[in-house]
Amino acid sequence: MEKEYVSERALTGRVLLAILFGCVIIQPGLMYLYLVSGWALPLSTWLVILLWTELSRLLGNPMKKQEIFIIMSFQWTAISGAWLFLNPIRNLYFAQSGIPRSFGIIEIPWWWAPINGLEKISATRTFFDPAWIFPLFVMLLVFTLELIASISVGYLAYQIFVVEQKLEFPSQSASAITIVTLAERETKRMRVLTTAALVGMIYAIFSFLIPYFTGGIGSSPLQFLPRGWRDITYLIEPLIPGGIMGLDTTLFTFITGFIVPLPVLILMLITSLGIYLIGNHFIIPKEYGGFGLWPEWRPGMPMLLAISRSQLYVWISVAIGFSLAAVFIPLLLRPKIVIRAFSGLKKISEKERSLIPWWTPLITFFGATLTSVILTHFLIPGFPIWILLLFSIGFSFFASFLSASASGITFGGMSIPYLRESIIYFSGYKNLDIWFANYITWGTSPYLNLQQIGGLAWVASPPMAGLPLIVDGGGITGAFKMADIVKCSKREYILAVLIVSILGWSMSFIYSSIFWNVASIPSSAYPYTVTGWATEVIERSRWVNWLWTGILFNSNYISISFLIGVIITVICNFANIAYAPIAIATGILTPMPVVISQFLGCLIGNFIKAKIGQTQWLSYRPLIVIGFIIGDGVILTLTVATTLISKAQWVLPY
Numbered sequence: 225m226e227k228e229y230v231s232e233r234a235l236t237g238r239v240l241l242a243i244l245f246g247c248v249i250i251q252p253g254l255m256y257l258y259l260v261s262g263w264a265l266p267l268s269t270w271l272v273i274l275l276w277t278e279l280s281r282l283l284g285n286p287m288k289k290q291e292i293f294i295i296m297s298f299q300w301t302a303i304s305g306a307w308l309f310l311n312p313i314r315n316l317y318f319a320q321s322g323i324p325r326s327f328g329i330i331e332i333p334w335w336w337a338p339i340n341g342l343e344k345i346s347a348t349r350t351f352f353d354p355a356w357i358f359p360l361f362v363m364l365l366v367f368t369l370e371l372i373a374s375i376s377v378g379y380l381a382y383q384i385f386v387v388e389q390k391l392e393f394p395s396q397s398a399s400a401i402t403i404v405t406l407a408e409r410e411t412k413r414m415r416v417l418t419t420a421a422l423v424g425m426i427y428a429i430f431s432f433l434i435p436y437f438t439g440g441i442g443s444s445p446l447q448f449l450p451r452g453w454r455d456i457t458y459l460i461e462p463l464i465p466g467g468i469m470g471l472d473t474t475l476f477t478f479i480t481g482f483i484v485p486l487p488v489l490i491l492m493l494i495t496s497l498g499i500y501l502i503g504n505h506f507i508i509p510k511e512y513g514g515f516g517l518w519p520e521w522r523p524g525m526p527m528l529l530a531i532s533r534s535q536l537y538v539w540i541s542v543a544i545g546f547s548l549a550a551v552f553i554p555l556l557l558r559p560k561i562v563i564r565a566f567s568g569l570k571k572i573s574e575k576e577r578s579l580i581p582w583w584t585p586l587i588t589f590f591g592a593t594l595t596s597v598i599l600t601h602f603l604i605p606g607f608p609i610w611i612l613l614l615f616s617i618g619f620s621f622f623a624s625f626l627s628a629s630a631s632g633i634t635f636g637g638m639s640i641p642y643l644r645e646s647i648i649y650f651s652g653y654k655n656l657d658i659w660f661a662n663y664i665t666w667g668t669s670p671y672l673n674l675q676q677i678g679g680l681a682w683v684a685s686p687p688m689a690g691l692p693l694i695v696d697g698g699g700i701t702g703a704f705k706m707a708d709i710v711k712c713s714k715r716e717y718i719l720a721v722l723i724v725s726i727l728g729w730s731m732s733f734i735y736s737s738i739f740w741n742v743a744s745i746p747s748s749a750y751p752y753t754v755t756g757w758a759t760e761v762i763e764r765s766r767w768v769n770w771l772w773t774g775i776l777f778n779s780n781y782i783s784i785s786f787l788i789g790v791i792i793t794v795i796c797n798f799a800n801i802a803y804a805p806i807a808i809a810t811g812i813l814t815p816m817p818v819v820i821s822q823f824l825g826c827l828i829g830n831f832i833k834a835k836i837g838q839t840q841w842l843s844y845r846p847l848i849v850i851g852f853i854i855g856d857g858v859i860l861t862l863t864v865a866t867t868l869i870s871k872a873q874w875v876l877p878y
Contacts, residue, residue, distance in 0.1 A: 234290035234716045235723075242276050242295045243724055247731040251306040255735055258307065259750035269296055270854040271861055277406050289407035290712040296403065297703055297717070298724040305728025308367070309351070309736035312337070312359060313745050316345065317753070318761055327765035329656055335362050335603050336660040349740045351733070364729070365599065369592045370689040371725055375718055376589035377620055378700025381628040386705050388561050389802075391632025394483040396702040398846030400709035402854075405847060416844045417851040424855025427475050433863050449475075453817045455527035460501070466508035466518070468500040468534075470527045472817040479852055480635040481825025482845045488633050488807045489823045495811030496819040499539060500531065507538050531815050541781035543812040544640050549789025550805035551625045557797045593617050596693035603661055603691070607653050612692050615647045620695045627698025629806045635822065637698060638810040644694050646777045659768050661691035 257263055273296050280287045287295075318324065319337040332339050338355035345353050351360065385391045405413045431451035435444035441452055450473035460469045481489060508514035508521040518537045521530070555561060597612040623643060630638035648658050707717055739745065746753030789805065796804040811819060833841035 232288050232290050232711065234288075234294045234712045235720055236291055238280065238287070239291050239294050239720075240723070242272075243298055243720075243727065246272075247305070247724075247727050251728075251731050252735045252738075255306045255310065255732075255739060258310070258752065259739065259745070260752055262752035262756040270850070271858050272296075273403075273406070274854070274858075286409075287407060289404050289710045290716075292403045292407055293400070293706060293710045293712050294717070294720050296399070297706075298720055305725070305732050306735065308363075308729055308732040310732075312351070312356070312363065313736065313740060314757060314760075315359070316342065317746060317757055318764075320346070321758070321761050323758065323761045324765045327769055329765055329768070331657070333603070333657050333660045335359055346744075349744060351737055362599070362603070366596070366689050366691060366693070367725075367729075369596045369599075369693055370695055371721065372588050373592035373596075373620060373693065373695040374624075374697045375700055375721060376585040376592065376697070377624045377695055378628070378697025379585045379704065379714075380589070380621075381624050381697055381701040382704040384555075384561060384625070385628045385632050385701060386708070389629075389632070391629065392485075393632050393702055393705045394846075395480075395631065395635050395637070396706045397709060398483055398850050400706040401846045402850040403706075403710055413844070413847055417847045417854075420848045420851025421855035421858075424476075424852035424857075425859050426855075427852075428856045428859030428863075431475070433859055436863055451475075453527065453815075457527050457530070458524075461523060464501060464505050465512045465523065466504040466506075466514060466521055466530075467502065468504055468527050468530050468816060470815075470817040470820075472815075472821040474821070476852060476856055477818055477821040478825035478828070479849050481822035481827075482829040482849055484635050484822060484826060485633065485803075486826050486830060487801075488803060489819070489826050491804055491807040492634070492811035492814060492819050493823045495808045496814060496816045499542075499812055500534070500816045503539075504530070504534050507534065527817075535813065538778070538781060539812055540641060541778040542785040543809065544643075544646065545782035545785030545787075546789035546805075546812060547626050547638075547640055547809045548622065549786050549793050550809045551622055551629065553790055553793040554797060554802060554805070555625075557794065589620075590617070593620060593693060593695075596691060600661060600691045600693075604655075604657050606655060607658055608651055611647060611651045616693050619643055619647065620693070620697075623694055624697035624701070626806075626809070627696050628701040630810050631698055631702050633803050633806060634810050636814070636818075637702075638806075638813065639696055639698070640813075642777075644690060644692060645771055647692060647694070649771060649777045650779070656768065 273292060276295055277287050277292060315337040319332040319339050320342055324330075324332075334340065335358050338345055338353070338359055341353060341355035345355060386393070402417065405417055427449055431447065431449035432441065435441050435447035435451075438444045438446045441447070452474060453470050453472050455470045457468050457470065460467050504518070504521075506514050507517035509519055510516045512521070512523070514521075518534055520533055520537070525533075593616045594613075597609065597616050600607065600612050600616075601609050623639065627637055627639045644662055648662060703717065704714055706712075707714055739750070743749035746757055748754065789809075792808065793805040796802065829841070829845060
């Protein structure tokens, strides 16, 4: 493992000032935009980094790479905490609304919303009411436990996949190298970075900005460069009914293939084609030649809809089973990796004072997950406690190890969706109260999806923290990898996590209270809460009912795919191609248009490498990718931000 460096402080006064700026200045603007429009400001983290680094350079005191790393890691985290305390207000609206009752949701748990004081709280519009004590306590406790457990299991995954297996982590490594370049300003590398950023800006202007204001992405007559997914399923559907074919024409997707190994992308491509081109044909209704596993399919179904629906009916279950094998079988076949990782914790903590004691991540992880089990059992005593113990601990390792290993070999990584929901379904527990624990924070923040061909689609993000607690420490693992590259102390990183979380949550409480005090929520003062929240309540209620159908979780598919995964993983282990099972698992749920574009980009990258030499290419390719992301993201941020701000108006006298 690389040695820890603590001589250069990362958590300095100006870093804290940057984080404070995000919490105090940016948060209320984002909250207001959401309340009036339901939209989020697509703030580019790299735009924030450029502003702070250039400002510090103009003042004659350039930022160190450790400082830039901390700002990059936590600027958006500080801002995203803005929506936290809007959730209890929305829960209050859910409890008051008659919509859930039409879906059979009669009783609202007292620990989820203050049902005993609804009228009083609605009139006073304040969190300083005794009825709020326990709902807010539960929400904050769940978030705190999720944070502690994520850091702990993320550090354990770091020891396995970074220290022992030495995975590359393409995305995180590229970002870290860019941070080093911005801090050290080496001439050749800066030239590559700025040129790539300029190309990204030009591309965004002609593929996004101009079309956005002249008819929309994909429909404007002035879209000079392609962007978004292109559906060409109609070309192959007569030959392979149910098969899907498309291409992501966004240049960003192509260039991410520069930093993903070709063997990984080959396996992802074969898997994705096998699933969505060939496999889909066999699951369509019998009258069209399939086995009837996907009864919704009809000829002419749009590609995006076909991908999502086929995943819900079959491929998510397949991904769960195969991923279980891909994660745990290699660790069982090579137990020395785990043994060295845990023994390495002790050796490192003895040599490096800057690191936390070796036993700390173990105690904190088990302490946090066991506390969540006790909390869930207290709130929902009828839910099987053995399931809570097994899955809150075991599946947290699975989710974290899968996320970390997938990030270690691919650009976007991978996580299995609906793990918590699958646990609830297979538990056999039939009461609805568990679904409120599952969605302690339903839709913690809105986000912007720019993949839609027709333009912009604004939706609420899926819940992150909930009960039963299943944590994903893969993001922490990637951050620790970046910390190694920029030589930042992990202790300072963890301290920054705690500071940002507390500050972000505190400011969310203050600003939510202010907005609520100014006008009722929902009310015409905040238009989205009048129309959008009603839609969200309907969709959430429908989703709970749909999950009970069992379509999403098929035990036969999970079992069969697990056995297939075991066989493939064992073969790959003896063939010494350990990355293969994770690459295949990632390919199962990665949309085909993305994989095809990344594969083509990888081929182009290998052609360039042959022309300029491997050394230069390996040095410059991460700067090309991140530079393009910076340029592209700046134009997207400024374009959409201008639109959102122009539409956000305070209550007018008419």
